[in-house]
Amino acid sequence: MQLEITSTPRDTHVWAPTAQDADHLRRELTESGFLVLDANPWGLNQESLFPEGEHLEFDPERIFDVTIGADANATLQAIVDSGHTLIWHRWQTRLSRKVWGVNVAIPARGRRRPADIERAEHFGLKVRGSRDLGLRMSRDTYARINKRSSAPRRHSDDDPELSDAFDSVPDESVPDDPVSDDPERKILFDEWCAAHQKRALTNFDLNMAHFASLDHGEFEQALQHAISGRRKFTEVTDLTLWDGVPGLYIMVLDEYRQAYVGATDHPGGIMARIRQHWAGTKSFDRLIWGGVESSILSIDSFRALDTTRIFAVKTSSSFDGENTLLDRFPPKFMLNRIIGGRDAVNLAGLLGVDKVMKLRDFAAPPTDVFD
Numbered sequence: 001m002q003l004e005i006t007s008t009p010r011d012t013h014v015w016a017p018t019a020q021d022a023d024h025l026r027r028e029l030t031e032s033g034f035l036v037l038d039a040n041p042w043g044l045n046q047e048s049l050f051p052e053g054e055h056l057e058f059d060p061e062r063i064f065d066v067t068i069g070a071d072a073n074a075t076l077q078a079i080v081d082s083g084h085t086l087i088w089h090r091w092q093t094r095l096s097r098k099v100w101g102v103n104v105a106i107p108a109r110g111r112r113r114p115a116d117i118e119r120a121e122h123f124g125l126k127v128r129g130s131r132d133l134g135l136r137m138s139r140d141t142y143a144r145i146n147k148r149s150s151a152p153r154r155h156s157d158d159d160p161e162l163s164d165a166f167d168s169v170p171d172e173s174v175p176d177d178p179v180s181d182d183p184e185r186k187i188l189f190d191e192w193c194a195a196h197q198k199r200a201l202t203n204f205d206l207n208m209a210h211f212a213s214l215d216h217g218e219f220e221q222a223l224q225h226a227i228s229g230r231r232k233f234t235e236v237t238d239l240t241l242w243d244g245v246p247g248l249y250i251m252v253l254d255e256y257r258q259a260y261v262g263a264t265d266h267p268g269g270i271m272a273r274i275r276q277h278w279a280g281t282k283s284f285d286r287l288i289w290g291g292v293e294s295s296i297l298s299i300d301s302f303r304a305l306d307t308t309r310i311f312a313v314k315t316s317s318s319f320d321g322e323n324t325l326l327d328r329f330p331p332k333f334m335l336n337r338i339i340g341g342r343d344a345v346n347l348a349g350l351l352g353v354d355k356v357m358k359l360r361d362f363a364a365p366p367t368d369v370f371d
Contacts, residue, residue: 008043017130019061039063124238150283252309
């Protein structure tokens with residue numbers, strides 16, 4: 001993988017192509033004992049490296065900081081030793097052949113961006129695809145095999161009984177136990193990956209057929225019914241105005257006659273949360289939620305330009321209104337995979353995941369109506 005680099009006297013930022021790539025690298029490096037910090041734009045700003053109007057391209061979801069000096073040398077060398085290549089980011093103005101003793105490629109003269117990466121301005125934000133994903137969801141790029149498990153690392157000597165139980169009980173939703181016998185339980189079997197990819201694409205096709213069966217007029221009526229409730233939703237045209245604003249939001253995907261309801265009290269507000277949806281991708285081993293014939297496509301599988309409208313409302317108790325808003329939508333128009341509310345995770349732990357799951361019955365014709 002090609003990773004971009006920016007460097008200042010205070011930090012060394014590694015820019016991954018996608019948030020998922022960055023997350024995998026962070027976890028691998030941290031688990032190997034290397035120092036990895038969250039990315040902060042302060043150093044770049046102090047060095048005046050931000051081009052005018054491009055501050056929002058600094059996306060902490062796909063960037064991490066490996067600090068400076070000996071720590072940076074060790075971490076960057078580990079990245080290169082793993083087969084990745086480093087190249088200076090286009091914002092960097094002072095270029096050299098090395099950073100902290102590790103080789104970095106200098107872009108060709110005049111090169112600003114890789115031509116194969118799709119970019120656009122969307123709801124006031126600069127968005128970008130990657131070398132593998134564009135800015136719209138496609139079957140061709142859906143369910144690409146990633147053999148690394150998204151499950152937390154587990155050592156057999158941490159809990160021998162649990163490890164033995166995991167080894168002896170196969171995953172009932174797939175042909176075989178998906179994880180190979182490596183000691184950290186992180187690498188998926190080739191056979192499982194191939195079978196899971198077929199299942200995921202079958203589910204993708206079922207969802208596409210479902211979307212095609214829906215009436216846009218009925219969807220629009222349902223949407224207007226949902227946003228006309230007690231809370232006064234605003235249609236968002238510029239997400240930068242929602243930077244740091246907590247509340248409820250509705251992402252509308254008109255092409256698919258689908259909507260997604262979310263809530264956030266994150267310091268980055270509604271803008272940051274929606275950027276996370278656009279920048280992230282659902283892990284390969286988590287594409288199926290429930291079963292092939294009932295799994296709803298994740299909002300994180302869609303790309304930035306699939307979102308055609310956004311509605312939002314500021315509230316300090318955003319999670320309290322999430323379920324109420326979800327209940328105002330017919331399920332056939334929704335991409336939410338679990339019930340809303342802050343207690344969803346706790347309920348899953350107490351009652352079981354199946355009690356908070358939202359599934360879709362593709363065998364039955366859509367008969368939902370709204371009041």
